[in-house]
Amino acid sequence: MKICRVEKPLVATNRIAALEHRHLQVVRDGKSLLVAVDAVGCTPGDWVICVGSSAAREAAGHKEYPSDLTIVGIIDHWEED
Amino acid sequence: MKICRVEKPLVATNRIAALEHRHLQVVRDGKSLLVAVDAVGCTPGDWVICVGSSAAREAAGHKEYPSDLTIVGIIDHWEED
Amino acid sequence: MKICRVEKPLVATNRIAALEHRHLQVVRDGKSLLVAVDAVGCTPGDWVICVGSSAAREAAGHKEYPSDLTIVGIIDHWEED
Amino acid sequence: MKICRVEKPLVATNRIAALEHRHLQVVRDGKSLLVAVDAVGCTPGDWVICVGSSAAREAAGHKEYPSDLTIVGIIDHWEED
Amino acid sequence: MKICRVEKPLVATNRIAALEHRHLQVVRDGKSLLVAVDAVGCTPGDWVICVGSSAAREAAGHKEYPSDLTIVGIIDHWEED
Numbered sequence: 001m002k003i004c005r006v007e008k009p010l011v012a013t014n015r016i017a018a019l020e021h022r023h024l025q026v027v028r029d030g031k032s033l034l035v036a037v038d039a040v041g042c043t044p045g046d047w048v049i050c051v052g053s054s055a056a057r058e059a060a061g062h063k064e065y066p067s068d069l070t071i072v073g074i075i076d077h078w079e080e081d
Numbered sequence: 082m083k084i085c086r087v088e089k090p091l092v093a094t095n096r097i098a099a100l101e102h103r104h105l106q107v108v109r110d111g112k113s114l115l116v117a118v119d120a121v122g123c124t125p126g127d128w129v130i131c132v133g134s135s136a137a138r139e140a141a142g143h144k145e146y147p148s149d150l151t152i153v154g155i156i157d158h159w160e161e162d
Numbered sequence: 163m164k165i166c167r168v169e170k171p172l173v174a175t176n177r178i179a180a181l182e183h184r185h186l187q188v189v190r191d192g193k194s195l196l197v198a199v200d201a202v203g204c205t206p207g208d209w210v211i212c213v214g215s216s217a218a219r220e221a222a223g224h225k226e227y228p229s230d231l232t233i234v235g236i237i238d239h240w241e242e243d
Numbered sequence: 244m245k246i247c248r249v250e251k252p253l254v255a256t257n258r259i260a261a262l263e264h265r266h267l268q269v270v271r272d273g274k275s276l277l278v279a280v281d282a283v284g285c286t287p288g289d290w291v292i293c294v295g296s297s298a299a300r301e302a303a304g305h306k307e308y309p310s311d312l313t314i315v316g317i318i319d320h321w322e323e324d
Numbered sequence: 325m326k327i328c329r330v331e332k333p334l335v336a337t338n339r340i341a342a343l344e345h346r347h348l349q350v351v352r353d354g355k356s357l358l359v360a361v362d363a364v365g366c367t368p369g370d371w372v373i374c375v376g377s378s379a380a381r382e383a384a385g386h387k388e389y390p391s392d393l394t395i396v397g398i399i400d401h402w403e404e405d
Binding site: 057 | 082083084111120121130132133134135136137139140151153154155156157158
């Protein structure tokens with residue numbers, strides 16, 4: 001799993017129906033910005049654990065959900081490397 | 082999911098039948114150009130959310146579809162990093 | 163999907179039976195050389211679309227086929243970036 | 244599989260239920276820090292084998308477990324490259 | 325698939341049972357060292373084809389096997405790039 005920092009929510013009004021109304025967050029993974037489905041309810045600035053690969057689908061709620069990156073936990077304490 | 086910018090449509094007349102007649106878009110992911118199946122109907126210049134991994138298959142319509150990158154949403158507002 | 167250029171066929175006499183007698187091509191992905199299963203019949207110099215992840219298996223013919231990169235189309239016209 | 248060094252346990256009190264109470268370890272993969280589910284019982288400083296992709300789920304115990312990186316073995320002797 | 329060079333066998337006495345007693349090889353992929361399950365019987369110095377993603381599991385023998393990188397063929401002739 002990746003250790004990412006939550007930057008801000010992402011709004012995409014025009015989206016496929018399968019994404020439903022789940023919250024999407026822009027997260028920073030080192031120098032890259034990625035989009036993750038928020039399964040825990042986090043806020044900007046949180047350090048979070050993001051799961052990828054096929055595990056991201058079930059972590060987002062059910063195995064047909066089209067996610068490849070899902071926030072599965074908020075890290076209690078983290079010092080940037 | 083990746084945040085990409087749509088560059089242009091891609092034409093590949095000689096393709097496997099399983100790709101069907103779905104639209105393919107060349108998208109820019111940072112410095113790399115990738116090909117994504119367009120599931121939302123986007124145009125060059127759009128900033129889009131692309132899902133990869135096995136989720137790209139169902140996002141493209143059904144789970145036998147051979148995609149590893151599918152455009153699943155158009156971002157309302159995006160400022161390049 | 164990746165945009166790659168076909169370099170040359172690859173011969174691996176000692177291979178697992180599940181690979182069958184499918185043609186393998188060495189393809190260039192930017193600075194890296196990769197091996198892809200050829201599902202379209204391409205020749206060195208062709209610019210091709212390669213699908214990875216679990217989609218590569220079905221693209222190669224059936225979902226038990228052990229491929230993680232399969233050539234699924236030949237691009238009609240491509241100018242290197 | 245990746246060759247990683249175990250850094251320290253990771254605490255994430257606010258996590259999705261599917262992660263259960265499995266131990267999570269921060270592991271170093273070259274210059275990157277990642278989070279892995281510990282399936283062998285390792286301690287900081289151990290050099291370990293981490294499996295990713297969909298195999299990480301079954302390696303963590305069952306195929307619905309939402310892991311994309313699981314520690315599956317401790318290397319007997321390893322000299323850093 | 326990746327083109328890797330076999331470096332040496334890897335010994336991990338403390339491993340999960342699902343890894344069984346299959347041989348593990350340290351392989352070089354450019355500047356990185358990875359661990360692959362050996363499904364062909366190779367020796368150090370061999371240039372090999374390694375399959376990743378979910379295909380690595382079936383290539384290792386059965387689809388529950390927890391591999392994300394499996395050696396599936398030995399290349400007849402290879403000149404380093």
